[in-house]
Amino acid sequence: MSDDQSSPSSSSFSNTSHADSADGNGRRNFLRDTALGTGALLTVSTLAPAFAQQAPAIVTSERLRPQVDSGAMSGDITRDTAMLWSRTDRAARMVVEYSVNENFKDALTIAGPAALARNDYTARVDLRGLPVSQRLFYRVRFQDLQHESAWSAPVTGSLIIPGGGERDISFAFSGDEAGQGWGINEAWGGYRVYETMRRFKPDFFIHSGDQIYADGPIQAEVTLDDGSIWRNLVTPAKSKVAQTLDDYRGNFAYNLMDANKKRFMAEVPFLVQWDDHEVRNNWYPGQVIGEAEKRYQERELNVLKQRARQAMFEYNPFRIDVADPERIYRAFNYGPLLEVFMLDERSYRGANSPNRQSVQGQDAAFLGAAQMRWIKQALLRSRSTWKVIASDMPISIVVPDLNPDVPQGTFEAWANADNGKPSGRELEVAELLRFIKRHNIKNVVWVTADVHYASATYYMPEKAQFTDFKPFWEFVGGPLHAGTFGPGEIDRTFGPDVRYVSIPADMKQNRSPADLFQFFGIGKIDAKTKVMTVSLHNVDGKNLFTVDLPPEV
Template sequence: MRNLNRRHFLVTGLAAGAAAGLPAGAEAATRGREPAASPFTLGVASGDPDHQGFVIWTRLAVNPMAEDGMGGMPARPVTVQWQIYADERARFPVRVGVTRAVPEWGHSVHVEIAGLAPGREYWYRFKTGRHVSPLGRARTAPHPFQYGGALSMAFVSCAQYEHGYFTSYRRLAEENPDLVLHLGDYQYEYTKNTYVIPGGNVRHHDGPETETLANYRQRHAQYKADADLQAAHAAAPWLVVWDDHELDNNWADEIPEKPEIPQPNFRQRREAAFRAYYENMPLRRSSVPRGIDMQLYRRVRWGRLATFHMLDTRQYRDDQGCGDGYRDCPAAIDPARSITGGEQEAWLLDGFRHSRAQWDILGQQVFFAQRDNNAGPQKITSQDAWDGYVASRKRITQGWLDAKVRNPVVLTGDVHAHWASDLKLDYDDPTGPSVGSELVATSISTGGDGKDSDPQTQPFLKINPHLKFYNNQRGYVLTKIERDLMTADFRVVPQVQVPGSGVHTKSTFVIEDRVPGVKQTYLRPVDPALKALGETTIEETVRMETERP
């Protein structure tokens, strides 16, 4: 298997460097051997851009929900052509080549494109025989020594297929962002009628709870076949990291959610989940899994403007100290415990020391700021989040302070609600300085519709003065990153339990260059007296950089 893996990726690598123009005979090589029906049922995707290129992905499946996880494909390699275009009408190819989709990797295709111009859009598609995939949009990062223009970046998490439609993905695609970060819980492992919302689920998972490679492949295919998710993937390159449900709820390293129940096959389950995750994501060959291990933490640079430190807070963490819920837990402050593991922590701190970016952005999974739910002196916090690893959090925070990181921003998913908060070195001193900012995206669909909420009545905000915003609707966060300002629009859809809802901005926060912490903005009508003077050039709204009274 090891030699086959290397050969497969050697073929992919050579394809990525092919000169323009298909190799002679490439078209003929697939005639008579291509699938009878289109195998591009799972869409296309791109990811991990740099200033010279990106990864393009597809996975062939004529029958996505086949129980054996093979998508109805033959047990042999299939030749796939790929094409990169300079225009969205696919008239001007700039790179073309051929690769193979092999059954050992679920007929997935990962091509690492290089040699493109920095800081511009490209389009791509695949072809096998007479079948042509949808067209996807990607873009390269700016040159490492340049800032480029403003970056439109969105981040999302937590898409439970059964709880609602993926309307937020569709609305996100319509925003036409430059980059999308998915921070985990891309898919859920449960079988039908296991994770049920009040009133009942609106659609159902096929197959058993995911434990085998065939199970995980089938589940990924069910999600990938969703048209709204396909639209979001085709709209922009993604940076992906997992959380827990890609494998098992609240797993920690080699420990399952319920370690008290014997699970002798958990290592095999982890290996299967990691392999299927790679097969279904636009990841570079550096993330090819090796047994139960997979290199997912990595750095992606967007010119001088931003560096994205993508973290893995599941694979290397110590087990939750006192269970997964809210506890007063002595183990939470044990300095020996880590949520990142020592090697990843050292890698992150080294990245801080060498960073010259305007914005250093941590793309990660679980709540970073302290979130105490007890108004009294006893601290009750979630042991599954960074609150369960207090010393680990403090080392990371002190690390960016020691490195004099210009603008540290933590992006988070997991908790199925929108949040914004200031970050502290010492959360027990509410008067102490803010040293960073955290933005948290609600779920795409997990939890069903949710409900609108008044942040002023949220108990967490009263107990934790560094927490500045909360909303319990579904959606995503859309940011605009400029040299002097990062603007975050908390986008919400009123309903996901019926399809087709619109989207609007519930609140907007800004982070100013070299001013740690978040500031809420809102729009105020212009004074009617000014409008009466005929000042038609005056904007109808004024941004107020202060909290709403």
Template sequence: MTGRQHYEAGLFTAYKHLSREPDLDAIFHYGDYIYEGAGGKGCPVGEETTDRSRICFRKHAGGEIYSLDDYRRRYAQYKTDADLQAAHAAAAFLSSYDDHEVDNNWAGDEDQDATPREVFRLRRAAAMQAWYENMPVRRSSFPVAGGLRMHRRIDYGDLLRVQVLDTRQFRSGQICGAKALDRCLPMGSIPRPTILGEAQATWLEQGLGGGQRWNLLAQQVMVMPFLYPGTRGAGRTNLDSWSGYAASRERLVAAIRARNLTNVVIATGDAHQHHAGVIPSREGAWDSPPVPTEFVSTSISSGGDGVALSDEWKGVPADNPHCKLFDARRGYQLFDISRDVWRTDVKVVDRVTSPGGSLSTIARFAVQPGQPSLSSA
């Protein structure tokens, strides 16, 4: 599992190591294959700062992307990277998109800048067309008026069912805009908030419990509740994640429990951090019995080199007892799935801001199909 590859923020060294992993069957890319920003935005080329993560080590071509030609050019630039090419050659990609394939923190037909919806839909249509052209997805995902169908199922015999979800296109508007975190709507002000939309949520529930030994939900943003350091929007919660759509999380947990499933694993990205934890059975009761297990993979390059645990994050593990891993270095996660055990190796590279970064395994976890919990492997 891998994703979030900001071209300007660092090298794609992790892909070189990933391409050399033996016996790869597939690579789940959770999204942010490209970034939409203008060249040098947020990390000016050549600027010497004490925070090396803000230095651009290579530059996007052109300004912020809006048209179909813009998006096509950005994909072409990313695909010139030899390490990314090696990863594509090593195994099939199970690709999803997140926000930066279109625009940061977009939700449904709304963007972060309060652009008129009919105008933003044109940008989203161009972005989805370019995504379809550049990702190895089925013909059933061919874009049509209004969007495309990205969510889909992939079965590996009776061992594994993968349900790839779309947590962007059908979600309700967000409580807090990305540029107005001090002006949040009250919780509950959006009627029936949803992160999947009714049709996709029903489709997902129908696919659970299909007889496979494992159910994998491959998706984009963190499902487990989580308290971050400092202030994020309406408190310490990332409202761009499932925590901004708690009713959707409750519905997912209820669907899993109604089918007596103990074999559900969620693969997630977005957070620029490695995490591993569980989703409690009751909202607000983090010590309640766990239902699914969740693995959150860090980025390939976004955020620069990163550190295991910054000073700002020192108190975060104690605030999140249901989460067992906190590491902000770059890398990926490797899943080894057998009938009797699911094993996850957490991999990091020591740097992406210069060539030659070395790889190490910082944690190993095991999950049993009859017990939604984590143990060290």
């Protein structure tokens, strides 16, 4: 997962049945098989001739050919490695051909794992020894396991692994996808923000969570404020809250029906983390859904989260940590210019509460002790000029927990709205910021999402209740395609100076994507000056805010 961890040459998920997914042995077997998948590096001539250009001529019936309707995507790129992911509709072997030449001259080929029903026909291959700062072209086919002459049509894509220091690095960041009932409206253009981001040609994309809204059913029609009708594509899985493994899978599969997203993910690698809606709004480990929430029959969040985590791993190009297969936090090194640190603010948190604890402990945990040790040491080891921390929740924007089965005055994020000395989860923020200052770790920038509007905030010790930290920036993106909310209340504990907010202070809540309040960020590091330029944009790409950050030397 992070650079200093070993991982297999390729991997596929071996999933459990619904009955097993909540069972300890079933989960351990699933995670073990996930981490131990293998593949073989071949030349094109080693494979059946059907893999070459003449493949369609061998198949006599289209129905015998595996279908690859979900496209292909890459992710977890770091140093000289990349994960490739795809999904088919039947038992078939994933085969990947890749080359630095767009015509696939001198291509290498990997015969990857089998996509089987037990993994929802998803498969992934880990490519190693790839060129840095050079576009790599790939194509994916699936060979039917029952009809060896039947090959899918190729799905093509490309990627760049930034690094080396001679070339500028750019990345996009955002989150919050298909929320509040706003799904794929093909007449409006689908998930238009993905096509807009693609035109910026980022080297990779940080998806800061809420990849799906498992607790947000989508209806076929929604009446807008002007009386017009917003028409969604609807599937069975998106017509109810997710509870079974197949429900969660169906939520991820729904977003891959969008043509804009598939085009984007074929060209731009993903780094993904999870937030709450991958499972259920504002969830935390050990939670039991209260009786005020009527939609759920399965009320144990620990059961739901394991099903959700399995589906998320199946539907993303994750590189699994062999030593800790459930681990989501990880780091990605891009050489002398940039390293990215992806946090997990769900798996280890304590229960949502008034968030006013005076000392650290499990009830006030957000990252947890092990992850805190990891991020400290990872930052300390980093030799990159810029260190980007991807947090799935913002630091100072107050996020109350408004679930019907939760008492009022309960908080979901870091902040507790008291504007005072750090308490509750803020104690972890203070600990990390103090560590960064005392070890003089330079050029740390935070990016996040979750709150459904964009903002830029500069944290200043001279304005803070807690002052033992170096000034830093935090940038919020999102939503990608969901209801727009906010702006949120700001907690003043860490001296936030809000430099930009993308929406009016009195905005109507849950604005539809048709109102164009969908947002993302772009970060770009100049290889010569090492200046990082961060800009915030709307769904049409309009530049809303830009700041140049010269590096501290």
